[in-house]
Amino acid sequence: MTAQLEYPDPQESDALLSIQGLWKVFGPKPARVPHHPELAALSREDLYRRTGCTAAVRDLSFDVAPGEVFVVMGLSGSGKSTLVRCLTRLVEPTAGRLIFEGEDLRAADERRLRTLRRSKFSMVFQHFGLLPHRKVIDNVSYGLEVRGEGKADRKRRAQEVIDLVGLRGNENLYPEQLSGGMQQRVGLARALANDPDVLLFDEPFSALDPLIRREMQTEVVRLHREVGKTMVFITHDLSEALKLGDRILLMRDGAAVQFGTGDELVGAPADDYVREFVRDVPRADVLTLRWIARRPRDGEPLDGPELGPDVLVREATRLVLESDRPVKVVSAGQLLGVIGDEEILAVVADS
């Protein structure tokens, strides 16, 4: 494997949501932990033994760019669900800053927070969190109702999003009359009804069976394309993360382990934990040519076919194998490297 190439980070400057040094500690007197260098450095077990506290989120910092799908991934107990709840203060953070469109969310009072939740953020839940005593349409329009919109407006808007998520014809059913996948569509519609800027997903598809899960993932990709919302997506499923995420944050025990694009995680795991995590991923589907290009050897013919650096290995396989010369990886007229049969086979055979 070659050394990691420089990867552009275009969203650096104009973040929509900026998280800085975020902590969430559960237990007695939690506030002492983040500000105490010695306690803050303790491992999960030692911290619990010393203080009776558990740090569900420890010292996280990242920016979410407008229009991006930002995935937070980790196993259960890694703090990812707590993290997403901290973003709108459904769970009150212990320390750190939350900046949304330049506004400090942690300084917002209850009323301001409610206003933001009513118009800027929406959340989709793992077990749907629907209200069983309301019809589908009344579930979808709940957010509009609590912010005081008139009945006619509510109904019109709810019908729009119901159509958008493909629930037309089910408006007057009750949630229990729908399948799991359909119920989550209701959850999705409810989140969209407010027309928020940011959609937060808390493992939304892990309670669904695999076929429905794939269908819903495609649905999210479609919605993202159509409505172009910023999304923060929590999952424990690596293939889901790779499929949806522009950028992925991998968490363990409340802390960030690695942060980057999908091919970065697979191509350059930060440590053994990440390596173990991504081990079973079909690498050819994730890695791009930039990850396997090598410097041309002396005397190698450089007149083979050209490909861009962001082409997936899987897509280039056939061309490379059929060509009797190494394939050139070219970006903006500049030669980044070449790829021969052995590089391709090393990845494909591993998958």
Next chain:
Amino acid sequence: MASITGSVEIRVRRPRRGVLVGVLLIAWLAAWFVLRGIDTLSLGGQETTRLHRWLTEQADVLGRGNAFFDAIRIAVDQLVVLLQNVIAQPSYGRPVPVIGWLGVVAISAYLAWAFGNWKVAILTAAGLSFLGVQGLWQESMDTLALTLGAVLLALLVGIPLGIWAGLSNRAFKVATLVLDLMQTLPTFVYLAPLTLFFAIGPAAATIATLIYAAPPVVRLTAHALRSVPAESVEAARSLGSTRSQTLLKVLLPMSRSTVVVGINQTIMAALSMVTVAALIDAPGLGQTVLKALQTLDVGVAFNAGLAIVVLAIVLDRVTTAAGDRPWRTASIRRKVLLGLGGLGALVAVWFSRTYLWAAEFPSDVNLGPRIAVAATDVTAWVQDVFGGFTFGVRDAVTEGVLNPLQALLTESPWWLVSVVIVALAFLLGSWRGALPAAVCLGLLVGTGVWYDAMVTLASTVLATVVVVAVGLVLGVWAGRNRRVDSWIRPVLDAGQTMPPFVYLVPFLALFGTSRFTAIAAAVVFAVPVTTKIVADGIRAVPVATVEAANSVGSSSWQVISKVQLPVARRAITLAVNQGLIYVLSMVVVGGLVGAGALGYDVAAGFAQSELYGKGLAAGLAIVLLGVMLDRITQAAARRTPKFRRTVRGDDKW
């Protein structure tokens, strides 16, 4: 290794505790033989102690009036009188209530239909009309008015308290503590102290009922709110709901059916208490039963008891149906039908205010006396045919078991009994059992009714042994066999909705007035709850555990004795505990049919003003007995959590 030392330990330890208990009992017997008759603290029926006289005086002082309690009493009285005027008593210058029987039946059936379904509506109409046919319309309506008044107040207080306990952890802890304690007190006990403050009459009865009936709705409302899925609440918050929006639009609607279960239990508890409150002059069916019991008129008692049962069934079925009703917006057709039905009910009310036949239940269809005569005849026939047998059983049990047990408890010096009970409590539940037992026994001596308390304790112990034996057998059977369970459970459920009063009637017919009658009634009263808890405990044993036992070739008996009973140990101790509490409350009510002792003392206190203080002390003694038995069984349950024994074995070996 651990398992080997564990099993050795069990073999060594188990008998040792049993041997200690045996030695203790034998020592007691020997001591009784020598010391019997000394320091028994017996007190004649009309005798009182200084404490009793002091309490009587206090009652007189309080009886002269206190602005605070008088205000409450008058307010409650007015509510009850209002309800009685509407459905039960002649009122506002007319010889009939505001709404006559036809109107009451129509409105009740309409409500049953609107909140439940048409089946319970028919049941309601038929059941209420039957009360009239029994010739007990006015008494039934008095009972219903009192019950409704108490339930209304109980819900007014209970639902907000339940919501508070549902939202706040601290309130929940306090509420659980208080409600647990209240649950261990027999119905009877609530009456005495309240009469101190609110005088004898409907107000005190309603307040006692309110206090007795509120706990279930508080508990279940809190429980319902707490079991709303966290995600639904979070979803509401994440969309920017205010606290009150979350409560009104999410928490309360989603708690609805559990809260209705709480309301159902509150109504049943209220009905049961209202009948018992006849002892402090509450009007209604309880009054009729009580008078009939006092004059040993089984026929009339049966007729009125039957009316209570009918009322209980109607109230139970309607509220259960209301709870089962799925949450749906009414269709247009249903709305129209509801409107028409409401109109019909109003027409019936108009009829009942206009025509005498619709206002006063026609007396020419009064079957009450005939039912009473038939019941008396059946009783006479039963006593004729089976009298030899039933009275034989009664006398055999009384002579063979009850009398010796009672003699042992009552004729031993009080200090000997105290030492034995504390030692037993220590063996069963270490200091957690011994300490409360010692305190309760000390206070019991202080109440001055030690002797009567020991008589009551003897009956309670005997009845509890029978209840536990029967409850274990039935419970294990039902817990292991779904078919048996589905067949037995409705019977048990029905048994639990009946007020305790009603149980006395058939046993009075079978066994006449005696301590045994109260014991038999107590057994039948307490078996359902014990059986249900045992069955649930057995059912809760993981299937895999039972399958594992079967896979190594255990016989059914081995599975029961080595796997199911030990694993369900907590449930079984709870079953014993609840059985005890139920038995105690029934044995006390049994004071009315010849069981004497504490129950009689309490009843006599209400009837004769100079014995008032003694009655109050007897009520206190019942509480002390209840708390003591409860603490000992709870401590026994808490002792030796499953694996402690193995660990101790390791230390030793």
